[in-house]
Amino acid sequence: ESLSVGELANKLGREPSEIIKKLFLLGVMATINQELDKDAIELICAEYDVEVEEEIRIDVTDLEIYFEDPDSDEDEAESATEAIERPPVVTIMGHVDHGKTTLLDSIRDTKVTQGEAGGITQHIGAYQIESNGKKITFLDTPGHAAFTTMRARGAKVTDLTILVVAADDGVMPQTVEAISHAKAAEVPIIVAVNKMDKPSANPDRVMQELTEHGLVPEAWGGDTIFVPISALKGEGIDQLIEMILLVAEVGELKADPKVRAKGTVIEAQLDRGRGAVATLLVQDGTLHVGDPIVVGNTYGRVRAMINDVGRRVKEVGPSAPVEITGLSNVPQAGDRFVVFKDEKTARQIGETRAGEAIQEQRTEKARVTLDNLFEQMKEGEMKEINLIVKADVQGTVEAMAASLMKIDVEGVNVKIIHTGAGAINESDISLAAASNAIVIGFNVRPDVNAKRAADEEGVDVRLHRVIYKVVEEIESAMKGLLDPEF
Numbered sequence: 001e002s003l004s005v006g007e008l009a010n011k012l013g014r015e016p017s018e019i020i021k022k023l024f025l026l027g028v029m030a031t032i033n034q035e036l037d038k039d040a041i042e043l044i045c046a047e048y049d050v051e052v053e054e055e056i057r058i059d060v061t062d063l064e065i066y067f068e069d070p071d072s073d074e075d076e077a078e079s080a081t082e083a084i085e086r087p088p089v090v091t092i093m094g095h096v097d098h099g100k101t102t103l104l105d106s107i108r109d110t111k112v113t114q115g116e117a118g119g120i121t122q123h124i125g126a127y128q129i130e131s132n133g134k135k136i137t138f139l140d141t142p143g144h145a146a147f148t149t150m151r152a153r154g155a156k157v158t159d160l161t162i163l164v165v166a167a168d169d170g171v172m173p174q175t176v177e178a179i180s181h182a183k184a185a186e187v188p189i190i191v192a193v194n195k196m197d198k199p200s201a202n203p204d205r206v207m208q209e210l211t212e213h214g215l216v217p218e219a220w221g222g223d224t225i226f227v228p229i230s231a232l233k234g235e236g237i238d239q240l241i242e243m244i245l246l247v248a249e250v251g252e253l254k255a256d257p258k259v260r261a262k263g264t265v266i267e268a269q270l271d272r273g274r275g276a277v278a279t280l281l282v283q284d285g286t287l288h289v290g291d292p293i294v295v296g297n298t299y300g301r302v303r304a305m306i307n308d309v310g311r312r313v314k315e316v317g318p319s320a321p322v323e324i325t326g327l328s329n330v331p332q333a334g335d336r337f338v339v340f341k342d343e344k345t346a347r348q349i350g351e352t353r354a355g356e357a358i359q360e361q362r363t364e365k366a367r368v369t370l371d372n373l374f375e376q377m378k379e380g381e382m383k384e385i386n387l388i389v390k391a392d393v394q395g396t397v398e399a400m401a402a403s404l405m406k407i408d409v410e411g412v413n414v415k416i417i418h419t420g421a422g423a424i425n426e427s428d429i430s431l432a433a434a435s436n437a438i439v440i441g442f443n444v445r446p447d448v449n450a451k452r453a454a455d456e457e458g459v460d461v462r463l464h465r466v467i468y469k470v471v472e473e474i475e476s477a478m479k480g481l482l483d484p485e486f
């Protein structure tokens with residue numbers, strides 16, 4: 001806890017009177033038994049060139065909760081006694097102009113959470129609806145960029161993806177990207193065949209084209225759910241929601257509302273009047289106003305919470321999005337948060353361990369490159385090498401993917417997580433970063449944004465103009481025979 005002047009003097013090996021004098025010079029009148037706050041202790045210690053090292057007395061479980069692998073929720077769900085069903089968290093993806101935003105608006109307009117009607121729509125990055133007493137949370141930043149950025153930071157927030165495909169346009173490049181992103185994250189996909197109101201709508205073509213990408217409709221013997229909709233006219237929305245709830249039920253999503261809250265930052269910014277504002281998605285437990293909280297490498301106490309219809313709330317349970325204030329700094333989307341039992345622990349962790357550990361975690365997760373591939377294989381860390389293959393024409397893409405998949409060195413196989421014709425774009429890089437993949441470009445280059453993102457994320461991008469060289473390079477890298485001057 002805190003320290004008295006006498007105790008501090010003792011720790012510093014000085015006379016209490018000396019400390020009292022120093023404090024006096026710093027403008028603090030103190031007696032020997034006076035308890036000092038942290039700032040005063042730090043000031044005095046600075047005078048003696050002593051660094052304050054706070055004793056960190058925390059439950060190991062707190063830290064484990066904080067740093068646990070987001071994918072390892074399973075054991076926890078089993079051991080937790082009070083885990084009950086929680087609403088699914090849904091992301092909407094698809095090609096530009098296929099109707100993602102319209103669908104998000106349409107769902108929201110028709111199904112505002114009961115009892116919340118009349119509230120003013122707040123765009124806090126996510127919203128919740130209710131249908132037949134069941135809730136669903138939608139992340140309202142459409143597109144896979146946000147989805148994968150979060151995943152690249154280790155956050156797993158999405159339970160289910162709605163892939164919007166316009167029936168008059170069919171499968172387009174970003175549709176394919178979205179499929180790769182969802183598959184890499186192992187998130188189930190429901191296809192919403194949109195714009196069915198258009199005379200030129202051709203849902204059969206959409207099904208046909210998606211089948212080629214592994215999404216086979218149930219009617220054709222597959223297991224992908226297709227729902228025809230018109231986001232604009234609000235048609236088919238009920239069926240879509242029904243299907244979301246169905247898939248969620250199969251997924252047996254659980255959380256324990258009785259534990260201290262933890263989850264992920266959906267978005268955050270600095271507000272002039274309110275300071276750091278963050279939208280959090282509570283993934284387990286219940287978050288209360290006043291909770292001491294560590295968010296990424298910042299911390300604070302939840303000062304106020306506002307829900308998606310602009311209402312002030314005192315507590316929110318699993319899968320609910322909520323905007324909070326009270327943090328000392330602005331966290332980043334994808335940062336994890338955890339509530340601690342007291343503010344002191346939260347502050348200590350926020351100031352020291354969390355920051356460092358997060359840093360460590362980030363650097364630890366060294367991206368795979370062709371240069372360190374062999375090392376990583378030797379350490380037994382890799383059983384599969386993820387590749388993203390881009391080329392100038394589709395035929396080349398397929399030929400290259402086929403030859404790359406044949407590579408097999410010491411039981412480590414090559415997995416192609418995404419292919420496409422055209423320049424290497426930002427989506428390719430973020431997918432690579434999130435999935436620890438190497439990007440291969442054949443007769444194509446990264447565009448400006450992709451180049452910048454690759455540098456930032458440390459993603460290895462390999463460019464080639466001769467097919468056999470591509471295979472040769474990957475194969476020699478896997479054998480540890482890569483020519484260092486590559």
Ligand code: GDP
Binds near residue numbers: 101195232
């Ligand atoms: P996004 O880029 O995927 O978010 O697409 P938007 O939601 O912005 O929609 C692109 C355009 O398609 C807009 O002009 C919408 O009004 C239109 N649109 C979206 N859904 C439908 C639909 O179901 N039917 C028709 N006819 N137009 C739609």
